[in-house]
Amino acid sequence: MKNWFRLHLLALTRTIGSLFRHPLGSLLNLLVIGITTALPLALWTLIMSVSQISDQVSVEPELSVFLRHSATAEDVKGLQATLKADARWLKVEFIPKANALAALQANLGASDLTAGLAENPLPDAFVLQAKENDPAGLEALKKELSSIVIIEEVQLDSDWAERLARITDLGRAIFEVLASLLALALVLITGNAIRMQILTRRDEIEVAKLIGATDSFIRRPFMHAALVQGLLGGGVAVLIVWGLVAYVNPTVIELASAYGQSVSLLAPDALTIVVVCLASAVLCLIGASLAVSRYLYQFR
Amino acid sequence: MIQFQQVSKSYPGGFDAIKNLSFEVPDGELVFLAGHSGAGKSTLLKLMAGIEKPSSGAVLLNGQNLARMSRASLPFVRRHIGLIFQDHKILYDRNVFDNVRLPLDIIGFDHMEGRRRVLAALDKVGLAGKEKLNPVSLSGGEQQRLCIARAVVHRPSILLADEPTANLDSDYAHDILELFKSFHQVGVTILISAHDESLMMDYGRRILRLKHGQFCA
Numbered sequence: 001m002k003n004w005f006r007l008h009l010l011a012l013t014r015t016i017g018s019l020f021r022h023p024l025g026s027l028l029n030l031l032v033i034g035i036t037t038a039l040p041l042a043l044w045t046l047i048m049s050v051s052q053i054s055d056q057v058s059v060e061p062e063l064s065v066f067l068r069h070s071a072t073a074e075d076v077k078g079l080q081a082t083l084k085a086d087a088r089w090l091k092v093e094f095i096p097k098a099n100a101l102a103a104l105q106a107n108l109g110a111s112d113l114t115a116g117l118a119e120n121p122l123p124d125a126f127v128l129q130a131k132e133n134d135p136a137g138l139e140a141l142k143k144e145l146s147s148i149v150i151i152e153e154v155q156l157d158s159d160w161a162e163r164l165a166r167i168t169d170l171g172r173a174i175f176e177v178l179a180s181l182l183a184l185a186l187v188l189i190t191g192n193a194i195r196m197q198i199l200t201r202r203d204e205i206e207v208a209k210l211i212g213a214t215d216s217f218i219r220r221p222f223m224h225a226a227l228v229q230g231l232l233g234g235g236v237a238v239l240i241v242w243g244l245v246a247y248v249n250p251t252v253i254e255l256a257s258a259y260g261q262s263v264s265l266l267a268p269d270a271l272t273i274v275v276v277c278l279a280s281a282v283l284c285l286i287g288a289s290l291a292v293s294r295y296l297y298q299f300r
Numbered sequence: 301m302i303q304f305q306q307v308s309k310s311y312p313g314g315f316d317a318i319k320n321l322s323f324e325v326p327d328g329e330l331v332f333l334a335g336h337s338g339a340g341k342s343t344l345l346k347l348m349a350g351i352e353k354p355s356s357g358a359v360l361l362n363g364q365n366l367a368r369m370s371r372a373s374l375p376f377v378r379r380h381i382g383l384i385f386q387d388h389k390i391l392y393d394r395n396v397f398d399n400v401r402l403p404l405d406i407i408g409f410d411h412m413e414g415r416r417r418v419l420a421a422l423d424k425v426g427l428a429g430k431e432k433l434n435p436v437s438l439s440g441g442e443q444q445r446l447c448i449a450r451a452v453v454h455r456p457s458i459l460l461a462d463e464p465t466a467n468l469d470s471d472y473a474h475d476i477l478e479l480f481k482s483f484h485q486v487g488v489t490i491l492i493s494a495h496d497e498s499l500m501m502d503y504g505r506r507i508l509r510l511k512h513g514q515f516c517a
Contacts, residue, residue: 212378
């Protein structure tokens, strides 16, 4: 056991040593692994940032109920009383059309737009918040309200969040396909890199085999190289995505603030970093294992 | 004990390197293997080390049939054999010390004990003090000695030397053979192949003469 550990330690120090002996080659290898891993990681970062927005928004969805212009003050009062009596609503807020116009004017910062209008074009409205927030229940409430004669239109505010969620679902699907393809690419890339390393150490392998090396003795240094390259490559991927987020974020924040939102891309968190490095290491190990097995099979 | 039982070896293309050979080498014997180039000396040694598999017949090492052995257990058999290759197979990407150390690394030898063994082996073959050199800077004879040091460092019970005296002048060749004699004196079974029979005559040992893959008188 002690000896096994010593052999691994020896192989590992040699691996790290050889990384430094061929700095340019090692750097190029790490970049290839890093870029390949960075692509899905960048997409994942984007998806996580976007889904964070839709999560925030859909916490307390509100229903906006717009009344017909033909509705009289008595109708409005009657509806308000009915809604307030209904236990399913947590909050019932009435917004008279005059208030809505004032708010619009305040938002636009000028009265010119509405000054020329003969009458207020905005309808009276209610903003409702339900006690239960499940999408199906909200949809049922929306239908029920729509059937009331004096109600012109009911808008579920979570609708757009719902659409955003669908878009992030699509993003996730694309991520899954892209990640699978690039995982395969990573296996092939490392397999090929390790195959090259095997070829340069052919003499050593041949001599070692002839004087009694087991397959695992031959395999060990290449697996160590793959492990180290995979872990470091994952680190490079994280650095690339960090750089990307730092580079793009000012633009994103500016764009979002134009829409009155405060949104920014999230840099990969600790868990993501660990998962990315491990995944990259495992894929590199698979590639190396395939390359060495194939060589040992041919060598026989 | 090495036993050949009606061993034949033919290579693809129909070339018969070894034809129906049967013989034994008891433990602790020193045997010479003579014959011209292409007589089958190298093939015979490769069959003994399990590097080649016989086309027919059986090669037994201490009673074990090498051909029937699993791929996983063959390395462990090889560790009882010291091989000296005709083309040396020295690794030029490391120094003399690390070349000799390779068999011990493969076995998984203790670090300090391994170091002592390597230095002792180098001392034995007359390369003491050259352990830090790159093998490129060694002369042909010294490279041959390096090869021998690597073959004996893990103290194998069998030593197979393929043309260890080739390309050496006769004085140097005698030195090398004396070296093998000293290993023989501590009980190692040794097979040495050479195309120059005159060297072997002085030692009064059994000589197996090969011609076209068969023994001749």
